[in-house]
Amino acid sequence: MNRDCPLIRIRDLANRFGDHVVHEHLDLDLYSGEILGVVGGSGSGKSVLLRSIVGLRRPDEGSIEVFGEDLQSLSERRRSKLERRFGVLFQRGALFSSLNLQENVAFPMIEHIGLARSEAEFLARVKLALVGLPVNAALQTPAELSGGMIKRAALARALALDPEVLFLDEPTAGLDPIGAADFDQLLLTLRNALGLSVFLVTHDLDTLYRTCDRVAVLAKRRVLVAGRLEAVENVDDPWVRDYFHGPRARAARQSPPSSEKS
Amino acid sequence: MSSGVDNAGRLVPRLDSLSVTGDWTLVHYATLQDQVEAARARIGNAEVSSLDLSEVVTLDTAGAALLVELLGAENMTELTKDAPDLPPARRALLHTVAQAMAKPLTPQYQATSPLIDFLARTGEGLxxxxxxxxxxxxxxxxxxxxxxxxxxxxxxxxxxxxxxxxxxxxxxxxxxxxxxxxxxxxxxxxxxxxxxxxxxxxxxxxxxxxxxxxxxxxxxxxxxxxxxxxxxxxxxxxxxxxxxxxxxxxxxxxxxxxxxxxxxxxxxxxxxxxxxxxxxxxxxxxxxxxxxxxxxxxxxxxxxxxxxxxxxxxxxxxxxxxxxxxxxxxxxxxxxxxxxxxxxxxxxxxxxxxxxxxxxxxxxxxxxxxxxxxxxxx
Incomplete structure (x- = not known):
């Protein structure tokens, strides 16, 4: 892990919706090859932060440097090129409902790289197999799939352009415990194999304990603390204490940590 | 990383070994596929017994998928299992892709005649x-x-x-x-x-x-x-x-x-x-x-x-x-x-x-x- 030069460097970020201030003086770094878990209460602006980084929302103040370049000051074209190095998994999958799965995954490859349809669909099937979907799922439409399969397919689409940074917005929300555990395992496998950096917004304590290298706690409009789990757990703050020392957190901590975690 | 410099990967087939060089990434896909086709024609059905990946600059899932397609999933796993100079991350990538491609990837299309399709649709509609x-x-x-x-x-x-x-x-x-x-x-x-x-x-x-x-x-x-x-x-x-x-x-x-x-x-x-x-x-x-x-x-x-x-x-x-x-x-x-x-x-x-x-x-x-x-x- 390269500690000196973060892939994403957020400084002094502010986001406001009218009078409602979501972020103020928010600093956060994402380093290469790590899985960063972002936690916080409902309405603490986790998703807003994610949307600011991937360029879906223009922050009111502050700078977001990505791969050493300031996102706000880039031209539209440079930005689009940079954003191709991101993969985003939205909370409910956001698969295109008019396309089947292999078309969904092939779509960014056809649009951005200009691959022929047959080549793109071959690669799409590889990606679908990579996220553990059965072969015949490739021809199904999102409406025919279960929640877990949609999450997997959305992950395959997020991986379509071999991104360096993966943004996941509550990937295990709405999955049953088995599906969620499978997803955690998949995330670790892919991170280790593809060398991804992952920005993981989650409420799921099991995912947090199982996969994350570092955790950032969003509270009081900024990043209260960011660091390794053991360090974050012991921060003296009522919210952090309630979060990491509540009955659910205790249960999640006691489960054996994954051997694949680096 | 997708560098702008054109350093598209190449395949150099030797007697019973294969040497892979350059960038094996999605942006070079078309070139890489030509290389793979050419190599396939040259090697034919002969077993490739050793693979030299030491000169590969970058490798992503698209490049890995092409290599696995050429050599076969099992063969790829065998060839890279005990290659000494292969970085572990790259080996993990090749193994993961090979594992994903071990099963057949082409889904079964059900071919039906347009007449039957039409009749079925009409019946369904009625x-x-x-x-x-x-x-x-x-x-x-x-x-x-x-x-x-x-x-x-x-x-x-x-x-x-x-x-x-x-x-x-x-x-x-x-x-x-x-x-x-x-x-x-x-x-x-x-x-x-x-x-x-x-x-x-x-x-x-x-x-x-x-x-x-x-x-x-x-x-x-x-x-x-x-x-x-x-x-x-x-x-x-x-x-x-x-x-x-x-x-x-x-x-x-x-x-x-x-x-x-x-x-x-x-x-x-x-x-x-x-x-x-x-x-x-x-x-x-x-x-x-x-x-x-x-x-x-x-x-x-x-x-x-x-x-x-x-x-x-x-x-x-x-x-x-x-x-x-x-x-x-x-x-x-x-x-x-x-x-x-x-x-x-x-x-x-x-x-x-x-x-x-x-x-x-x-x-x-x-x-x-x-x-x-x-x-x-x-």
Whole structure:
């Protein structure tokens, strides 16, 4: 892990919706090859932060440097090129409902790289197999799939352009415990194999304990603390204490940590 | 990383080994695929016994997928298992991709002949239509029985909901109904004038307007507008409640959804469509009268005198159809709403379907009514 030069460097970020201030003086770094878990209460602006980084929302103040370049000051074209190095998994999958799965995954490859349809669909099937979907799922439409399969397919689409940074917005929300555990395992496998950096917004304590290298706690409009789990757990703050020392957190901590975690 | 420098990967086949160099990434896919095709032609079926990956600069899943496709998943796993100079991350990538590609990747397409497809679709469509009509009939029965059940108990009348629906479906629709029928009235007057002029019978334009609007156009235009405007609104309202599980919540609370949601809507339409029909008739006749006055030199007085000669029964025939149309429009709109299955997409589909069905039903009933009234001599 390269500690000196973060892939994403957020400084002094502010986001406001009218009078409602979501972020103020928010600093956060994402380093290469790590899985960063972002936690916080409902309405603490986790998703807003994610949307600011991937360029879906223009922050009111502050700078977001990505791969050493300031996102706000880039031209539209440079930005689009940079954003191709991101993969985003939205909370409910956001698969295109008019396309089947292999078309969904092939779509960014056809649009951005200009691959022929047959080549793109071959690669799409590889990606679908990579996220553990059965072969015949490739021809199904999102409406025919279960929640877990949609999450997997959305992950395959997020991986379509071999991104360096993966943004996941509550990937295990709405999955049953088995599906969620499978997803955690998949995330670790892919991170280790593809060398991804992952920005993981989650409420799921099991995912947090199982996969994350570092955790950032969003509270009081900024990043209260960011660091390794053991360090974050012991921060003296009522919210952090309630979060990491509540009955659910205790249960999640006691489960054996994954051997694949680096 | 996708460097701009063109360093597309190359494959150098040797006697029984393969040397891989350069960038094996998605941006170079076309070049890489040519390389792989060429190598495949050269190697043929011969087993590649060693693989040299030391000169690969970058490798991503696309490049790995190509290499795995060339060498086969098992072979790739074997070849890279104990390559000493291979970085562990790269080995993990190759193994993961090889593992994913170990099973066949091409899904089974089911080939069917277009004729059978066509027949199957036709059959499916017919069956769906039949089922839909049966469902509609059942739903109408349900509405009628709840109507009768609540009629005797004024305490269960939903007056507020009824008034709100009358405002939505009636009051707010007056403008558009009046404008549309006014325009069609003018068009009919022009049409009549053009045809009747040849016979020197321009004066009969007035009868044409009066008969067509009293008997047909007043009610038909108002009903079609309501089918587009209100049936779709009913489906969207009830459908989004269904998608949001509000309908289930009502049922779980032991409340009757038909009584609560459907009856106010049906009753509101039953009251508003006759009124809108009347407004449509008036407005259409005024539109026609204006054309007569300005273009055909038929004075307003003359127009009114001819209008007075039109028997009342034509007006009643037109108005009598309004409640029937209203009932079907409301029933179809509500039924489609209840058929929504959870997703936003489904709300859209059923909204479209409710408009198509209710317009179809209005025109079908109108045709049947025209036949019936003609036979009866009304």
């Amino acid at each position: 069956e769906r239509f039949w089922r839909q009509q049966r469902l509609l009939l059942g739903f109408i029965g349900l509405i009628l029985s709840s109507l009768i059940a609540t009629l005797w108990r004024p305490g269960r009348w939903r007056i507020t909901a009824l008034v709100a629906q009358i405002q939505q479906t009636g009051l707010y629709a007056i403008g558009i109904v009046a404008l549309l029928t006014f325009l069609v009235g003018a068009v009919v007057a022009f049409l009549g004038a053009t045809v009747l002029q040849n016979f020197g019978a321009t004066i009969y334009t007035v009868d044409l307007i009066a008969f067509s609007f009293l008997r047909e156009f007043g009610v038909l235009l108002a009903a079609i507008l309501l089918a587009g405007r209100t049936a779709s609104a009913f489906t969207a309202q009830i459908g989004s409640m269904k998608a949001n599980e509000e309908i289930d919540a009502l049922r779980a609370l032991g409340l009757n959804t038909v009584e609560l949601l459907v009856l106010p809507r049906v009753l509101a339409l039953l009251m508003t469509l006759p009124i809108l029909t009347f407004i449509g008739m008036l407005s259409g006749i005024i539109g026609g009268a204006l054309v007569c006055l300005l273009v055909l030199d038929i004075s307003a007085l003359q127009f009114v005198i001819i209008l007075q000669g039109v028997p009342l029964k034509h007006f009643l025939v037109g108005l009598a159809k309004a409640p029937i149309f209203a009932f079907f429009i409301a029933a179809i709109g509500c039924l489609e709403g209840f058929k929504v299955s959870g997703s936003a997409q489904s709300v859209g589909e059923h909204t479209t379907s409710s408009v198509v069905q209710s317009i179809f039903m209005v025109i079908l009933l109108d045709a049947i009514a025209a036949l019936f009234f003609m036979e009866m001599g009304w």
